[in-house]
Amino acid sequence: MSAVERLAAGNASARLRAAMTVGSEPGMVEALLERCAVEPDFFVRDMLTWALTRQPVELTVSKVLAEVRSDVPQARSQALHTLSKLGVPDTWSAITPELLRDPDDEIARTAWRAAVVLAPEGERAGLAAVLVTQLGRGDRMVQLSLSRALVGLGDLIEPLLPLTSPDPAARAHARATELLLRDPDAAFALDVERAKRVDSLGPQRVAELGA
Template sequence: MTVTGQDTDAIQALQGLEDSRASTRLRAALAVGTTPDPRFVAKLIERCAVEPEFFVRDMLTWALTRHPVSMTLPALLRETRSERAQARSQALHTLSKIGDRQAWPAVTRELLSDADEEVARSAWRASVLLVPEGEESALAAVLATQFGRGGRETQLSLSRALVELGEVIVPALLAATTAPDPRMRAHALATQRLLRDPDVGFESAIEEAKRVVALGGSGQEGR
């Protein structure tokens, strides 16, 4: 069998994705995305599950978006069910970048409440981009069950996802402001503030909400 220059380039790129040097893996991912080839898809997805460097993972995702959806979507959907947390997280992230709503059924309630925070955050971001018209309120109700979870970055990710859905989140927010858990109430109040005033900083909104909760309020007085 004759090996062409293109075949040689493909082999080098695939080998580069597993190089010990992050800079080499980055260049390889860039090369793969610049010249898409069906032979690259499986390796790109496989690498997403184990790549330790964020900036390389981001380039791997970009490279996948350069390939036909008909080739990437089935494999990415399988990855959302992987036992490896990074595989699930990166698959969801890539699906959000591709933006094909055929992927919506894969964004399950289990993923939206995944025990791994990176997976959950990726699921939140993907869900608001892929949710079909008319299902936003139901999604908001599921997302609201995650109020109070994690640290500042995780809480900010959830608030941003909810705010992106718009006014349909109001009933879910109101319900959460009366939750027994003070962390949930404070987070819901902060998100409510962000919905009303997108320019307010999350840190300011969450600290104000904590004061309201500490004083026994729900933030609804006089509204």
């Protein structure tokens, strides 16, 4: 059975083992990227990305960048994840504002994480300005991903947080992000609830109540 056939085996464990072994085999970039676009198992996809990082970077980067523009959502998401693991600074420009605002939550979440890893120092404030426009979006996991990305940019996000936004969801998410920035070990779910209480009662009243 060829390496390509092993990557498409019916059993996820077999595909995982195949991804582990083909990383050191030459000429596998295209096959790995093709499998990334269709692989249903999260752990196998992560191993495919690891295998891509074992291929020669000068052969890998251009092909991964092409996948960022793919019509297949999973291919775009996995390519962004791979860029974050390759860590090549020049690939920052591939993470466009459109990707950061992508309506597909998984693509957006992956773009946020990759952007924080790859953004050069001079671009981080601009990145934060785009990311804060997404506050209030999605379910708890989407909001946690965004807050972690923002916190990864450091204190520069604090003046950008829309704490007085007319949108209550964005306002509460901004407050929860502010709390997470001050205490990275805080439980995010609790912080969201606390942010809602602060938003409705005011910080002084919350402190008085010990809520």
